Amino acid sequence: xxxxxxxxxxxxxxxxxxxxxxxxxxxxxxxxxxxxxxxxxxxxxxxxxxxxxxxxxxxxxxxxxxxxxxxxxxxxxxxxxxxxxxxxxxxxxxxxxxxxxxxxxxxxxxxxxxxxxxxxxxxxxxxxxxxxxxxxxxxxxxxxxxxxxxxxxxxxxxxxxxxxxxxxxxxxxxxxxxxxxxxxxxxxxxxxxxxxxxxxxxxxxxxxxxxxxxxxxxxxxxxxxxxxxxxxxxxxxxxxxxxxxxxxxxxxxx
Numbered sequence: 001x002x003x004x005x006x007x008x009x010x011x012x013x014x015x016x017x018x019x020x021x022x023x024x025x026x027x028x029x030x031x032x033x034x035x036x037x038x039x040x041x042x043x044x045x046x047x048x049x050x051x052x053x054x055x056x057x058x059x060x061x062x063x064x065x066x067x068x069x070x071x072x073x074x075x076x077x078x079x080x081x082x083x084x085x086x087x088x089x090x091x092x093x094x095x096x097x098x099x100x101x102x103x104x105x106x107x108x109x110x111x112x113x114x115x116x117x118x119x120x121x122x123x124x125x126x127x128x129x130x131x132x133x134x135x136x137x138x139x140x141x142x143x144x145x146x147x148x149x150x151x152x153x154x155x156x157x158x159x160x161x162x163x164x165x166x167x168x169x170x171x172x173x174x175x176x177x178x179x180x181x182x183x184x185x186x187x188x189x190x191x192x193x194x195x196x197x198x199x200x201x202x203x204x205x206x207x208x209x210x211x212x213x214x215x216x217x218x219x220x221x222x223x224x225x226x227x228x229x230x231x232x233x234x235x236x237x238x239x240x241x242x243x244x245x246x247x248x249x250x251x252x253x254x
Contacts, residue, residue, distance in 0.1 A: 004190060004206040005089065005114050008136050011205040012090035016070075020204070021045075021235065025071030025096045031104045034079035041073050043130065043160035044232035044246035053158055053228055053250045055128055058082040064126045066147065067115045067133040069093030074108050075100040082128070085109040087118070089136070118146040125150050131159040135207045138188065140214055144222035151253045157224065160248050163231075166239060167209025171201050177238050185209050216249065224251035 002010070016023040033039060040048035055061060059081035065074050069088030074097045078084045086097045086108060094110040101108040111120055116137055129147050134140045147157050167187035170180040183192050187209030189202050219226060228250030233240045 004138070007202065008205045009089045009091070011203065012069075012088075013092040015204060016090070016092040016096065022072070023070045023093060023096060025100045026075050028104065031075060031079045031100070031106070034076045039076050039080065041076055041130075043132065043158055043248045045235045047230065047232040047248075049158060049248065050228070050230070053156070055156075058128075061127040062125065063128045063130075064121070064150070066118070066129060066131040066143070067136070068130055069097055069110070071096030071100040073130060075104060075106055078106040078108050079104070083107075085111060085121075085126075087111045087113060087115065087120075089114060116142040116146070118150055121150045123149055124152045127152055127155050129155070129157040131157060134159070134210065134215070135162045136205050138190075138208050140210050141218050141222075144219045144224065148222040148224060148253060153253055155253050156227070157219075157251045157253070158248065159219075159251065160246065161215050162209070163243075163245050163247060164209050164211055164215075165243075166234075166237070166245050167207070169239075172197065174238055179238065183209070185211050186214070219249065219251045223253065225254050226250070227252050 043049050058077060061082045063077050063082040063084045065086045067088055068074060068086055069090055070093050074084050074086040086094060088094050091112055094112055097108050097110055129151055151157060164185045168181050168183050170182040173180040189198055189206045193201060226249055230248055231244035232246040234245040237245055239245050
């Protein structure tokens with residue numbers, strides 16, 4: 001049977017073909033604006049990351065986007081002067097970054113792999129990291145340990161997260177607009193769905209609902225200092241009527 005990592009790689013290749021929001025490359029106008037100092041970047045669906053979370057100047061900084069393919073954040077940061085590497089599980093997501101780089105005469109390195117294993121990179125090799133899509137791996141703890149290892153002292157990592165309560169509800173019922181509590185956290189599409197539900201629900205990828213402890217204290221246990229936090233709504237989820245379903249953290253390697 002295909003591993004969930006392979007299934008997610010295939011799912012996100014298909015998401016590129018179906019033009020999922022997170023796969024749509026930035027425009028030439030976006031790149032021109034970034035070169036002129038006008039830019040925004042998102043970690044969560046809607047709210048731009050506060051400018052105060054970013055380095056004052058990206059020129060010459062080594063930047064890594066973990067699970068950050070799609071031709072969105074990478075090209076913007078490259079246009080700002082950063083030395084950008086995009087790491088992603090999906091070949092077609094990486095091709096979106098390569099497409100924008102070729103179109104806009106940018107230099108972006110792309111590496112395919114599982115975010116839980118960043119052994120392709122040496123210790124303390126990046127000044128700044130952005131991490132996405134932690135819900136697509138069964139544990140985020142290896143991600144925090146690996147990103148801490150490869151980040152330079154004094155560097156920062158920005159990460160986007162799904163709130164765990166999103167995963168406690170029955171998915172088929174939630175798709176109908178009904179909030180029926182069914183699952184415990186930590187949650188797993190693999191363990192907590194019937195075979196029939198799994199095949200239907202995971203068309204866009206196999207998901208896992210992590211505890212707040214693993215998402216926040218996990219970073220602290222890896223050695224990070226949490227220096228920033230904000231929340232954001234989703235993309236039309238029924239829960240958005242009641243509470244924000246995403247959050248972002250800024251962590252510093254002290």
